[in-house]
Amino acid sequence: MKPVRIVGVGSAGCQVIRKLSGLSLPGVSLLACHTDFGELTDFPSVLLLGDEGQGSGMSSQRAKWWARGRKDLFAAWLNGAELVIFIAGMGGGTGSGATPVLAGIGRELGILSIACVTMPFASEGSSVTEFAADGLRHLRKHCDTVIAFSLDKLAEQLSENLTIPEFYAKADELLLNTARLFPDLLGGPLPLADMRPLLTDGGMAFVAHTTADGSRRLEACLEQLHAGCNYHYALPAGASRLLTVVASETPLRLLEHQLLVQELERLTGRRSDAFRFVPAPIRQADNGLTMSFLAVGMPIA
Ligand SMILES: Nc1nc2c(ncn2[C@@H]2O[C@H](COP(=O)(O)OP(=O)(O)OP(=O)(O)O)[C@@H](O)[C@H]2O)c(=O)[nH]1
Ligand SMILES: [Mg+2]
Structure with a gap:
């Protein structure tokens, strides 16, 4: 079944x-x-x-x-x-x-x-x-x-x-x-x-799909996260759990990872132990970075 x-x-x-x-x-x-x-x-x-x-x-x-x-x-x-x-x-x-x-x-x-x-x-x-x-x-x-x-x-x-x-x-x-x-x-x-x-019992969630390439690919993805199109929510602020799905031909550099964690801590108001980063299979072979953000347990607007 x-x-x-x-x-x-x-x-x-x-x-x-x-x-x-x-x-x-x-x-x-x-x-x-x-x-x-x-x-x-x-x-x-x-x-x-x-x-x-x-x-x-x-x-x-x-x-x-x-x-x-x-x-x-x-x-x-x-x-x-x-x-x-x-x-x-x-x-x-x-x-x-x-x-x-x-x-x-x-x-x-x-x-x-x-x-x-x-x-x-x-x-x-x-x-x-x-x-x-x-x-x-x-x-x-x-x-x-x-x-x-x-x-x-x-x-x-x-x-x-x-x-x-x-x-x-x-x-x-x-x-x-x-x-x-x-x-x-x-x-x-x-x-x-x-x-x-x-x-389970996730309530309202925030989702953003982002993609960019070039030397400032991470910053560009984060800018797209800010321009998300969720009803009620402009940002994943206050989410209780966060999943970030990363697909990239070139793995995230250490500096990119640090910047990502810092920015997500700032945006959600949570420490990084509420986050989970997982790699995803690459669907398109290019040098780009694709990140999807799923923030669950959003405060009710
Ligand atoms: N994603 C998507 N949304 C659409 C589409 N067409 C209309 N919508 C939006 O979806 C809403 C619901 O439209 P429908 O899906 O036609 O509504 P329905 O559920 O079939 O309901 P009834 O036709 O009134 O029985 C609309 O108010 C639009 O905002 C479409 O092709 N794709
Ligand atoms: Mg219809």
Whole structure:
């Protein structure tokens, strides 16, 4: 039985599942979950929420209700899992309403759970923002660890010339890369047993993916850490546990390591014994330095 399950909920979540299904991930089962039957084609496993198949009509209440109606089916699919990762765009009816309900089903079964979500643009309007905030509040109750990115902040980092589909492809990539930080089964650096103490009851988490090369590569990565796009958080200040995943063709120099530890101590307000640095496999052969930061146990904003 595959120990890791990834569930995409709603259009955005299913989009990420589609991308993950193109990767070879033994040990991982994927599920696309939606209220809209038309968006559930060409997936290996799907779960339709409700019987109509016409979408939620932007109603998170309806999506919640329908997700509760699938409790037995979803629990059966989760059987034997050790970790479940939920992916969704908060703001629509399905993602905002159903994801917390599905996460609650996982929690009742005692499965370690993580949610990686995006929070909508302010320009999507106040009802979308409220759905999203409500969904996030509920996710915090039902998941061990929740990571939320702000689309407004992501847009600030990217070129203004991107088209909307190009922008959403970047948002999907951010969610996908974040999900892949987790167990080694997904290409992450640590086995599940080592992720467990980090993520259990982790609350809100901060994640930043950075990459740079050249003689000031470490400083450049740290600058990118400051320009992260986490909802609520500009920095990993106050985190109780921190994992830094380092991939580099040329290993970190001693001076770089010292600078990194100093800066992380300053940013988080923690001593270095709250940190763990792990090397990651290099996916691209270049001289660059790639560092991902996962800070768990962030103070509630
Ligand atoms: N990552 C990502 N986010 C998207 C995409 N399209 C829209 N979003 C964002 O995700 C939020 C939720 O949109 P959807 O995923 O379509 O919503 P849903 O969960 O399908 O809910 P309903 O369509 O209302 O049933 C939106 O408010 C946008 O902020 C996408 O292609 N990728
Ligand atoms: Mg949708």
